[in-house]
Amino acid sequence: MKALRGYLLTGPAFALFAGLLILPLGLTLVLSFNVFDYNTGVDADAYTLDHYAEVFGDSYFYEVFFRTLWISALTTLLCVLIGVPEAYILSRMKAPWRSVFLILILTPLLISVVVRAFGWSLLLGADGLVNQAIQALGGNPVKLLYTPFAVVIALVHVMLPFMVIPVWTSLQRLDPLAEQAALSLGASQATVMRKVVLPQILPGVLSGSLIVFGLAASSFAIPGLLGGRRLKMVATLIYDQYLAELNWPLGATVAVLLLVLNLVVMLTWNRIIERRYKKALG
Amino acid sequence: MSRNGPLALSFHALVVIFMLAPLVVVCLVAFTPENTLSLPTSGFSLRWFEAVFERADFLDAFHNSLILAFSSATLATLIAVPAALAITRLHFPGRDFLNALFLSPIIIPHLVLGVAMLRLFALMGVSGSFSWLILAHVVVITPYVLRLVLAAAVGMDRSAEQAAESLGAGRVSLFCRITLPMILPGVAGGWLLAFINSFDEVTLSIFVTSPATQTLPVRMYVYATESIDPMMAAVSALVIALTVVTMVVLDRVYGLDRVLVGKQ
Amino acid sequence: MAFLSLEGLTKRYADVAAVADTNLTIEKGEFVSLLGPSGCGKTTTLQMIAGFVDVTEGRIVLDGRDVTHAKPSSRGLGVVFQSYALFPHMTVADNVAFGLLMRKVAKSERDERVRKALSLVRLDAHAERYPRELSGGQRQRVALARALVITPPVLLLDEPLSNLDANLREEMQYEIRRIQREVGITTLMVTHDQSEALSISDRVVVMEAGRITQIDAPYRLYEHPRTRFISDFVGKANLVGGRAGSAGQQEVCKVGEGDFQLSLRPEKIRLTEVGQGLLDGEIRTRFFLGSQWLYRVETPLGELTVVRPNEGSLPLEDGTRVGLVWSTELLRPLEEDVRA
Incomplete structure (x- = not known):
């Protein structure tokens, strides 16, 4: 009786997710094994492992995957280095300023990523403000736009809120008296930071890193607009296969690999966090 | 609570500048009277805003985005509220699976969803259909509504419902008079968050829109890859303004920090 | 003639009996407290009576009607919750009117009854406020008015005072008793606080590990605790070894x-x-409790606690040697505790 009501209430959502999430993902998996010919297109009845062989055999794909990996890793690292201290500073602010700045730092989250990418292209362009500043200081103009540098900077901008949020949340759970207790027991401010604060916010940092890495690795609009034509990441590569090359099966293969890698990284990471911290922090 | 030192405050100032700089620059350039994107500009002009309103493609895209965001947020809310109540209230086999399924679009790259739906729509022969675009968006934004409604339903005092029952309320009155009003802030906040996410969505939409159903972010993305002139800045400034207005409303309705940080 | 009776009431979760074979009859107009430590099954019992928890075995009979499996909404009982469970989006008046609205009582009569209920709990002036604008004690009164306005046959109170601070708690105890007397309503209160149960009930029902272990008037419960647990849970007790027997009528x-x-x-x-x-x-330590002095006295029987009224004279110093005296008819033999 209760079970029936449960299925009735979740039914509409389940129908939608079955039809528009599970089914298309399944179709894409099938598509990645379909034979493709540039003249005749997709042959839905013939199956092959050629696309996987091509992806695993071609150094171009390795290059793109590797680039995506290091750009995402660097973005994650920078988000940790900027986001963690920033969240800590925010948590130590006084009442009105704290929420004002928290909202200031988090709201870009809600502004279209296209707008933010465009903003960075204005700043980092050949005659953008950054280059003007470099020249005013006596330096030579530098090519910033369409380099990995531009992509990383913009990705950090887009991802920083995703790091600040979980760290902020774990800082909120921290008992401020524990810090004072440590100080009263003779610990220095640096020791308090290292021995009391950091261990407690580490789960927040780790889950933030997970989100940032996952989103960065599959980011599309930022590398699309700031990476230019040559600097491909996995997402822009898939886009090209689908909408420029029209080789859907190959695109599907890369998409399946991206999804699998993403899920594997997320689930392992999650498991590690849970195993290490569930006991200590509930 | 101890104070931040000067070093910490300078770091904080740099972070704030970093976060706001690209948005501020976009807004400044939007008012340039010149034909290029250079800064500093020579004066102040609204010519690029006027230019935006003469571009039928941008106006149509904006119109599409509004209808799309409104319909998909509403549909997502309609399916997420009963699902959230079932997940928090009832024990039934598969409950955890359904919960994970409904939240999964958050961790599945939008790009992968985009190509997957592109394939489905092509096979069904509904490519470029606006109705199917709406449904695609519902899948992507349902997790946002679901999360806020789940939080509201979990945080709600269940004994208030028991009290209403003991006072004679039947199932319908109970939902309309007690449960819904009590989780309404979560529902409204979830709707707005879903609206914003649908309105901003570009990665999935780029695969499943046709020129006729193009949304504003897709139009902007395509425009930015083709040519760059100050009109793009004017459009961006309008989007920023609209987002800020929505956020103020969201803050009034639900509390922005609760939406963004998810605290109770 | 019992007004509310529980017959062999049992609630099992999987294999664990939260409430086992509970029998209780309550007379019309009586104020009964269900007293016990947390997890003893007292709240589950109340929730079964209210209809929020399904009964595994047994019957609940209300005024001759078997309500064991009736829906909560059809039982018509007044329930006051520990958290008060006020509707936060409604004014005080709307909260109180809710039950009447559900009963489709006409507006004019509804307004009148709400007004009367609010004046009964002395909240006439707060009708248009929202729950968040009220203090804890005021919320408690609203919850009480909301439960009473539908003139329920039985009022169920679930830990009604545990969210109030000490002073307010005492005041509300008297207030609840006053209102209960004024309305003459049959009341069952669940509490873990023995002084609360003793001070306002006609009878106290002690529950331990899902079972009722003693039902008595407060004075009798205090003077004749049946088990070691009750003697310790209700008031303080010195436990000493000894013999018990009967000589004629006397124990x-x-x-x-x-x-x-x-x-x-x-x-x-x-x-x-x-x-x-x-x-x-020999007096080991003494504690000043305001109206009383509490001494811990080392004796050949072990350490005994002695409470003497503060009569204005100086107390005995630590280390003083004293004699202890009591009348032997005040010794109570105890039964072994029940085990879950």
């Missing part, structure tokens, strides 16, 4: 060697000169 107990555990209330012991009492001892 006779004697401290010393024996298989029995005897309970002796601290205020029943008087202090006297060394050698003049039944026992000698």
Whole structure:
């Protein structure tokens, strides 16, 4: 009786997710094994492992995957280095300023990523403000736009809120008296930071890193607009296969690999966090 | 609570500048009277805003985005509220699976969803259909509504419902008079968050829109890859303004920090 | 004639019995408290009566009607929750009117009854406020008015005072008793606070590990605790070994060697000169409780607690040797505790 009501209430959502999430993902998996010919297109009845062989055999794909990996890793690292201290500073602010700045730092989250990418292209362009500043200081103009540098900077901008949020949340759970207790027991401010604060916010940092890495690795609009034509990441590569090359099966293969890698990284990471911290922090 | 030192405050100032700089620059350039994107500009002009309103493609895209965001947020809310109540209230086999399924679009790259739906729509022969675009968006934004409604339903005092029952309320009155009003802030906040996410969505939409159903972010993305002139800045400034207005409303309705940080 | 009766009421979760074979009858107009530590099954019992928890076995009979499986909404009981469970989006008046609205009572009569209920709990002036604008005690009164306005046959109170601070709690105890008397409503209150149960109930039902272990009037419960657990849970008790037997009608107990555990209330012991009492001892520590002095006295029977009224004279110093005296008819033999 209760079970029936449960299925009735979740039914509409389940129908939608079955039809528009599970089914298309399944179709894409099938598509990645379909034979493709540039003249005749997709042959839905013939199956092959050629696309996987091509992806695993071609150094171009390795290059793109590797680039995506290091750009995402660097973005994650920078988000940790900027986001963690920033969240800590925010948590130590006084009442009105704290929420004002928290909202200031988090709201870009809600502004279209296209707008933010465009903003960075204005700043980092050949005659953008950054280059003007470099020249005013006596330096030579530098090519910033369409380099990995531009992509990383913009990705950090887009991802920083995703790091600040979980760290902020774990800082909120921290008992401020524990810090004072440590100080009263003779610990220095640096020791308090290292021995009391950091261990407690580490789960927040780790889950933030997970989100940032996952989103960065599959980011599309930022590398699309700031990476230019040559600097491909996995997402822009898939886009090209689908909408420029029209080789859907190959695109599907890369998409399946991206999804699998993403899920594997997320689930392992999650498991590690849970195993290490569930006991200590509930 | 101890104070931040000067070093910490300078770091904080740099972070704030970093976060706001690209948005501020976009807004400044939007008012340039010149034909290029250079800064500093020579004066102040609204010519690029006027230019935006003469571009039928941008106006149509904006119109599409509004209808799309409104319909998909509403549909997502309609399916997420009963699902959230079932997940928090009832024990039934598969409950955890359904919960994970409904939240999964958050961790599945939008790009992968985009190509997957592109394939489905092509096979069904509904490519470029606006109705199917709406449904695609519902899948992507349902997790946002679901999360806020789940939080509201979990945080709600269940004994208030028991009290209403003991006072004679039947199932319908109970939902309309007690449960819904009590989780309404979560529902409204979830709707707005879903609206914003649908309105901003570009990665999935780029695969499943046709020129006729193009949304504003897709139009902007395509425009930015083709040519760059100050009109793009004017459009961006309008989007920023609209987002800020929505956020103020969201803050009034639900509390922005609760939406963004998810605290109770 | 019992007004509300529980017959063999049982609630099992999987294999664990939260409430086992509970029998209880409550007379019309009576105020009964269900007292016990947390997890003893008292709240589950109340929730079964209210209809929020399904009954595994047994019956609930209300005024001759079997309501064991009736929906909560059709039982018509008034329930006051620990958290008050006010509707946060409604004014005080709308909260109180809710039950009448559900009963489709006409607006004019509804307004009148709401007004009366609010004046009964002395909240006439707050009708248009929202719950968040009220203090804890005021919310409690709204919850009470909301439950009473539908003139329920039985009022169920679930830990109604546990969210109030100490002073307010005492005040609300008297207030609840006053209102209950004024309306004459049959009331069942669940509480873990023995002083609350003793001070306002006609009868107290003690529950331990899902079972009722004693049902008595407050005074009798305090003076004749059945088990060691009750003697300790209800008031304070010194437990000493001894013998118990009967001589004619009288039960006779004697401290010393024996298989029995005897309970002796601290205020029943008087202090006297060394050698003049039944026992000698030495005061270890003393605590000042305002109206009383509490002494811990080392004796050959072990450490005994003695409570003496503060009569304005200086108390005895630590280390003083004293004699202890009590009348033996105040010794109570105890039964073994029930085990879950």
